[in-house]
Amino acid sequence: MPSIARMLPGYPSLTSEEKNLEFIHEELERELLHARQRLESVETLADSSIRDSRLLAEYLEKDLEHLGQRLDELEKSAEPVKSPGWLSRLLQKFRAPNPENLQELHRFSVESEEKGSALSGGLRQASARLDSLEDRWKSIRPAYLTSRDHYLRRLRRITWITLGIILLALFSGYRFYRDQPQQKFERKHLQPLKSVLDPETYSRMESLARASRSDFLRVEDLIKIRIGLETFHQSQGHFPGSQGQLFNSGGDAGPDWIPEIRSVVPAQLPVDRRSSTEAKKQYLYITNGQQYKILAQSPESCEAVKRTMPELIDPVRGCDAIGFWTDGGGNL
Secondary structure: OHHHHOOOOOOOOOOHHHHHHHHHHHHHHHHHHHHHHHHHHHHHHOOOOHHHHHHHHHHHHHHHHHHHHHHHHHHHHOOOOOOOOHHHHHHHHHOOOOOOOOHHHHHHHHOOOOOOOOHHHHHHHHHHHHHHHHHHHHHHHHHHOOHHHHHHHHHHHHHHHHHHHHHHHHHHHHHHHHOOHHHHHHHHHHHHHHOOOOHHHHHHHHHHHHHOHHHHHHHHHHHHHHHHHHHHHHHHOOOOOOOOEEEEOOOOOHHHOOOOHHHOOOOOOOOOOOOOOOHHHOEEEEEOOOOEEEEEEOOOOHHHHHHHOHHHEEOOOEEEEEEEEOOOOOOO
């Protein structure tokens, strides 16, 4: 980000005093990171090369002593400007206290045994001392920030706020898009069919939905009824209803307009969405017990059905009805 920020208006130039602050800031950050890496290396090498681990422990001890002295000098010239927050104070209660000395670490670095008996104690001491040094640096670090650091902080804050606003706008736009009638229709009616129909049939159903949505919805209802009829047949060995009798979705029967089916299929049966009292604007079910035909009468656009799914046109009634039937039920 700094390289890009240099091209932005208002990017500050550092005074000689600020350059010195920047140097101190980078120096402490670098040395603390180096000490943390060396501490990890001491532990890692202890399993494979105890001699190298002891050598690094000796360097680590010197690093920690140097950092302590350096922070003593800096704290004299810079009062702590950042008091620890409640979370930091809480975490400090679970940390090991800062040891008075690094005796265990020193003993590990000079002992000659093949197995470092003082290793674990030395690592605990070094880790606790390093944690303490890092906390001390955090408390005075704001005093060593330059105008450039403050500029970059503000820039990062503005960047994150801008990104948040953009993401919120994108999310709101997506929600608005999802709430459009067409998108709602596709999620509610087309997407569920995609998992139960073969790709070719689904594609033609999709075309029917674009050509005549009302007829598509009736065909969707008939598919649900058809599934219920097939389920009943598998359970009972015949289709519901008396032989040769016609049942339509009008009248007082409501969702129970096909008799017996609710004893096997607990779901309510769809009724014609036009809510008309006319007999020719109802769903029609015809059966002889072993064959059946389920129809939606008086489609809104017979031409749309012919163009997209001509196999739904009733061979007996022509454009007066569309639907499904068993192999032997075409003439019912």
